[in-house]
Structures are given as C-alpha cells and as structure tokens.
Amino acid sequence: MIGFLQGYVVSLQQTSTHRTLLTLDVNQVGYDLYVPGRIRQHLPPDNESLRVFTHLQVREDQMVLFGFAVVAERDLFRQLIAVSGIGPQLALALIDTLGLQDLVQAIVNSNTKILAKTPGVGAKTAERIALELRSKLAEWRDQAGLKTLPSAGPIDSVQEDVEMTLLALGYTSQEVMRALQAVGQNTALAKNADTEAWIREAIAWLSQ
Secondary structure, eight states, rough: OOOOEEEEEEEEEOOOOOOOEEEETTTEEEEEEEEEGGEEEEGOTTTOOOEEEEEOOOOOOEEEEEEEEEEEEHHHHHHHHTTOEEEEEEEEHHHHOOOOOHHHHHHHTOHHHHTTTTOOOOOOHHHHHHHHHHHHHHHHHHTOOOOOOOOOOOOOOHHHHHHHHHHTTTOOOOHHHHHHHHHHHHSOOOOOOOHHOOOHHHHHHOOO
C-alpha cells in the first residue's frame, strides 16, 4: 500500500518498551514508524530528506508502519514475519542485532547459535528460522545483490566452542562472525581443529 516515505526527520527516540520510533515529516504530515536502531547510520545531514522503505501492518484496531533504510532490509523483514512465531518486533530485533548481511549469512549457514543471541530468540526459534528460510534466502541473497561472505570459519567440530567463548568474553554476535570469517581467510586455521588457536587469533583480530 505504501512503498516508501520521503521526508524530514522530526525525531528518533526510544519508547518505554525499548523500541525505536522515527517520526517523519512528509509534506507537513507526521508519520510514526518503528525502525531498527541501525537506521541512525543512515540519517542525512540537517535540511536533507530521508527515504524510508515501509511495511504496513493492518490489525483490527490499528495500523502500524515499519520503516527501513534500504529496500533489502524491508524485504528480509517480510520474510522473517512469514515464519511461524516471528512477529514484527522480533524481526526488527534480529535485523538490529546482526545487521542485514550477517543475519542472512547466519540463516543461510544455519548458524543457530548466532541467531539465538538476539534478545527474545531461543534455540527452537532460531532453528525454525533457519529451517524455513535457509533455502529461500540463499536464492534471494543473489537476486538482491547482497555480497556473499566466503565460508572461512572454523570447522563444525570447534565452531560452537569458539563462538560461545568469544560471546562469553563480551563480543557481540556480529563481531564474532566477522572475526571468524577474517581469521579463516588470512591464516592457516581454516581446517584446524585447535579451538584455543582459533580463539587466540580471533581475539587478536578483534583487538586491532
């Protein structure tokens, strides 16, 4: 119904329920949209307009707008909410926690441990997301022109231990995924089952 809105940012604030609410002035009409917090990275300078790609959710008692800085985020959001048990706010949380590229990568690779680090996403929900969307997103990623990150992480027998250790040290899911990709590409560890070596190299990369 509404493909996108373009206007001037009036405010961007956190609500009492920890959601991010964007108010956009479009021809002197204010639109409230729930957005990923990451949209802050796309805010234009003062006096410049912002284009937001939208999804309209219609309920019996209200209509709710969700907004995204890029159309691929909006399309991924729509695929996520088509999964049983995934509502709009949980879909936003997934996009906000991992980001577009890493979220798609985690789903396509069935990396449920990374998915489950999103607040509100348990192990069973992560498995359901991967099961229902893995094949769809592998094809959609190419159609959307998203860059495919090479699979250069640890072998399966050590990946979980490495990820959980790094997460326990306080690194974010996104930092862990990128560190393991980078380390696997730039060292001889790609086929190495030495968990401690992977952890050392990943921490060294993250500390740069």
